[in-house]
Amino acid sequence: MLQKIKGLIRELGFLNTILHLTNYFFLRFKIPFRVFKYYFVAQRLYEKSLLPDxxxxNIGISDIPSKVKPHPCPRPNAVIIDRYQQGAVCLGAYKEHEFAGCFWYITDKYKEDEVNCLYKLANIDSAWDFxxxxxxxxxxxxxxxxxxxxxxxxLIEQGIHWSLxxxxxxxxxSISSHLRMGAQLVGWACFICTGSFQLTIASIFPFLHISFNKSSYPVFILMPPKN
Amino acid sequence: MSVQHQVISILTEVLQLNSGIVSTMTLDTHLLGAIPEFDSMAVVSILTALEDHYGFLVEDDEIDAGIFETIGTLITFVEKKSSES
Structure with missing residues (x-):
């Protein structure tokens, strides 16, 4: 157990391990509190492929329209409908006609479905992928x-050069994969939630937010790094 | 240099593993699920490095998670491909 905790501290850092274990404790003992912490990252998009030629x-990529039923992405139907209603686009990967995966993106703003917050993109050359x-x-x-x-x-064909x-x-x-693909950290946010109460602490505006109902939520305006 | 040492050396270089991890590697050392750097991107890089080093080609359909379960399974795969080419 101690070795596992030491391993977590090595991988996540001390503070993130404490938050992670706190959330685990809440889940394990069915205490109706949850702790989430997100890193916001920006990734420069390149036309040059990461995959050797x-x-x-034998993998084809195509847009999956909202009318496709059942949707191949294994998420609840209400979540899929909500994503399309928000204006999201879903690109599907098919290996010889067999669904192999998908990539969702949106170009304006996206309402998070795990916690209560909204992401808005500050620049038109950015997309939000999820x-x-x-x-x-x-x-x-x-x-x-x-x-x-x-x-x-x-995305580049549409004038988009960053994906956040x-x-x-x-x-x-996931952190390791993103960093090795060149992702740059642009901020973080931590959420402590119970029922409709949510305490948000973030490194970017609004820095601190308290909501007592679902209609009140922090809005994060995200942009790629300036360098 | 034995195939085991060559494969470990390639893994070390591609995944940029620290010497502490490398010194404890044996045939039974788990790769998938045990090394955070080991993902699909790493798999493609490792296969490219192995192809360049040994001169064989690995088709997409041959790529299977079982190959990357341990150092031992990866060496078995490399030896099989080397004997075919």
Whole structure:
């Protein structure tokens, strides 16, 4: 147990480990509190593929329209409907007609579905990407990189050169993957939630927010790094 | 240099592993799920490095999570591909 905690501290840092364990404690003992911490990251998009040319040739990427039913992305129907209503676009990856994964993005603003907050993009050359999903059996295949490469090209064609997203501060693997792909940290936010109460502490405006009902939430205006 | 040492050396270089992890690596050392850097991007980079080093080609359909379970399974795969080419 101590070794596991030491490993977590090494991967996540001391404060994030404390927050993660606190959330684990709430879940484990069914205490109706939750703790979330997100890093906001920005990733420059490039036309040059990350995937070598000869890989991923049998993987096709296409737009999945909202009318497709059932939607191949394994999320509750209400979540899928809400995403399309917000104006999100879903790009699907298909390996020889078999659904292999998807990439969601939106170009204006996105209402988070895990906590109560809104992300607004400050610049028109940015998109917000979320829920990049790969079917488990394709997780070690070139599907993810093919999806990322084609999504990048698709966004660049629309004049978008940055993709922003949030990653959980408790997911070392995701943080490591994003950093190795060149993601740059643009901020963080921590949420402590119980019922409709939410305390938000963030490194970016509004820095501190307290909400007592669902209609009140922090709005984060996000932009790529200036350098 | 044995295949084991060559494969560990390639993993170390591609994943930029620290010497503390490398010195404890054996045939039974788990890769997937044990090394945070080991994801689909790492898999593509490792395969490219192995292809360059050994001169064989790995098709997309041959890529399977089982190959990257441990150092031992990866070495078995490399030896199999080397003998085919």
């Amino acid at each position: 000869r890989r991923g040739r 829920d990049v999903y790969v079917v488990p059996k394709f997780r070690m295949s070139p599907v993810f990189l093919k999806l990322w490469d084609d999504a990048s090209k698709h 997203s949030r990653i959980s501060a408790f997911n070392a693997r």
